[in-house]
Amino acid sequence: MSLTDTVPLHASSQSDIDEIENLINASVHSGPATVLPARPPSPPRAQIPPVWDTVKRDLSRIVSNLKLVVFPNPYREDPGKALRDWDLWGPFFFIVFLGLTLSWSASVKKSEVFAVAFAVLAAGAVILTLNVLLLGGQIIFFQSLSLLGYCLFPLDVGAVICLLKDNVILKVIVVCVTLAWSSWAAYPFMSSAVNPRRKALALYPVFLMYVSVGFLIIAID
Amino acid sequence: MMAGKYTHLDNQKVSGSVDSVPAVTDSGEVAIKFADSNLETFPPSQARGKISGGSRPPRDADDTFSKTSLGSDEAQPGGWFRSFTVDAYKPYFDVDTSDVLDRIKESLFPFKGSFTEKTASSPDLYGPFWICTTLIFVAAAIGTFVTYVAHELKNQEWNYDINLVTWSAGVFYGYVTIVPLGLYVILKYFSAPSGLVQLFCLYGYSLFVFIPALCLSVVPLEIFRWVIAGVAGFMSATFVALNLRAHIMSAGERWFFIVAAIFLLQVALSVVLKLYLFTVTV
Numbered sequence: 001m002s003l004t005d006t007v008p009l010h011a012s013s014q015s016d017i018d019e020i021e022n023l024i025n026a027s028v029h030s031g032p033a034t035v036l037p038a039r040p041p042s043p044p045r046a047q048i049p050p051v052w053d054t055v056k057r058d059l060s061r062i063v064s065n066l067k068l069v070v071f072p073n074p075y076r077e078d079p080g081k082a083l084r085d086w087d088l089w090g091p092f093f094f095i096v097f098l099g100l101t102l103s104w105s106a107s108v109k110k111s112e113v114f115a116v117a118f119a120v121l122a123a124g125a126v127i128l129t130l131n132v133l134l135l136g137g138q139i140i141f142f143q144s145l146s147l148l149g150y151c152l153f154p155l156d157v158g159a160v161i162c163l164l165k166d167n168v169i170l171k172v173i174v175v176c177v178t179l180a181w182s183s184w185a186a187y188p189f190m191s192s193a194v195n196p197r198r199k200a201l202a203l204y205p206v207f208l209m210y211v212s213v214g215f216l217i218i219a220i221d
Numbered sequence: 222m223m224a225g226k227y228t229h230l231d232n233q234k235v236s237g238s239v240d241s242v243p244a245v246t247d248s249g250e251v252a253i254k255f256a257d258s259n260l261e262t263f264p265p266s267q268a269r270g271k272i273s274g275g276s277r278p279p280r281d282a283d284d285t286f287s288k289t290s291l292g293s294d295e296a297q298p299g300g301w302f303r304s305f306t307v308d309a310y311k312p313y314f315d316v317d318t319s320d321v322l323d324r325i326k327e328s329l330f331p332f333k334g335s336f337t338e339k340t341a342s343s344p345d346l347y348g349p350f351w352i353c354t355t356l357i358f359v360a361a362a363i364g365t366f367v368t369y370v371a372h373e374l375k376n377q378e379w380n381y382d383i384n385l386v387t388w389s390a391g392v393f394y395g396y397v398t399i400v401p402l403g404l405y406v407i408l409k410y411f412s413a414p415s416g417l418v419q420l421f422c423l424y425g426y427s428l429f430v431f432i433p434a435l436c437l438s439v440v441p442l443e444i445f446r447w448v449i450a451g452v453a454g455f456m457s458a459t460f461v462a463l464n465l466r467a468h469i470m471s472a473g474e475r476w477f478f479i480v481a482a483i484f485l486l487q488v489a490l491s492v493v494l495k496l497y498l499f500t501v502t503v
Contacts, residue, residue: 108380134314197317212358219381
């Protein structure tokens, strides 16, 4: 049987669909008994490990999600579009990176600093999502975790800058700027998720979490 | 191949049923159309079953399997399982921004005593939880700032003490969890029962006054800090006591002990905070 694409697919699921189609086409053409691999076997010497493809695809997804969430773009106001292809690798990477950066800049109790930072960020994302759900908001649990993780990117950048330059005034300025950036990134998603009369109730904890992380960045030296 | 069944996913609304699919299918034409976000994300409008039932398995993208059992499935599986779902706690978060602000303002004027009437029908846990969390952050921040300034003024080495955060988390969450529980048990013993959630709500909001108190304690005058600590402890204790007046009065002659215990605990909390956060040994 023949397959036709009649609807344009979302760009980021294109690669998944492509692979499935390749497999289907290959099996159709070569008969039901064999399923060809997606690419002909290469000579043993120049073997490209297939895991690189997966990693590349995940990385490109992380980058595209990051661009959608953190940088200005026309889809920001629509939470359905903004993080349709959510994933948890990006947030995980950002949280661990922030914990490592804080731990690196700490002069004492490095492992405790990492533990507290990681716990606060991870538990904080879960609690913030639960908060919105309890207030009667409509969000998808993992999509919200994903978004809160991506919004940590500006704070990651701020933490790296503070790691490199140890001046208190500079730290305060950098943290304030990146804090505002993170809050701006998280605002449309969170505020559209709840009843407008409860918007502040949903947004305040987000702001609180980012402020406390910002404070950690300033204080740790 | 089963492609025929998936032909018109985008036509299948939430209330779609199995019957409608073949009728819409074009015979012979097999097109795989993927509705916009059905593959990986579930649009919010379909989220009702997927999020709120934490103990239930996720539903299928096209609801056809679960539709028939939807009616009976809504009855909760087990009595105690309910306490693990988000839905069980939703009634305690049924407040608007204006309600929360109103209750906070009430807590700043302890002598009015009208807090219990206002929250009798809808005690909330949002206020207590987030006030405690804010207090943890404020306490850690102010404590750190005070020691930093003290060390800087004497040009001494200073390192951030992460234990402040964990310590204050333990103190505040522990206080708001254990003390109302204890009071609940005691009031029940004296046959003047009060709802447990009301007590959590009351104690949570009573801690709000510590936020401005901690902020004011940055001033490096020892006597000023003690005065602030005392006033804050007294205000929050009065708030709790006056709002429990009805219950305490009906507890008989032992009311004095209950009031004394309430006062003692709140003032002790205030003193402990003052001592731990603002004792600077340089």
